[in-house]
Amino acid sequence: MTDYRAVFVEELTRVAPDIDPSTVGDGDHIQDDLALDSMDVLNLVAALHARLGVDIPERDYPEIATPARAAAYLAARAG
Template sequence: MNRDALRQAILEELSDIAPDIDTAGVKDTEILREEYDLDSMDVMNLLIAIHKRLQVDIPERDYGRMQTLGELLDYIERQSQ
């Protein structure tokens, strides 16, 4: 899956968790928790949904590494190789 397809998949999962977010405007550098007022459960649910959808293992110890969409994309790309 290329980066654009990964980005779209992540944004779809984000939209399911926080439907009020306009995912078309999400930038790769924005800290998701701060910019979109996500709480820790929202973030955890997002990572679990991504794991289920993309079949990428994301250990809990790595959750803190993925604060932005760009960091999340980089992490998933590395894990998928």
């Protein structure tokens, strides 16, 4: 069974290699807490699309705002 939180954090830290994955909390907001900018978010969405085949439309970006929300969203969409 895919660990979507782990996948999300892995792709997150590929896009933002200066973020230590061990410090990312479930409720950390990727923009407010982890300081991703809009280009980083697009790169993350593109990476998740390439890896999982899940196309996240712009209107759903709030659904991946934290690792916890993203894990639930990706599990529902990829399943």
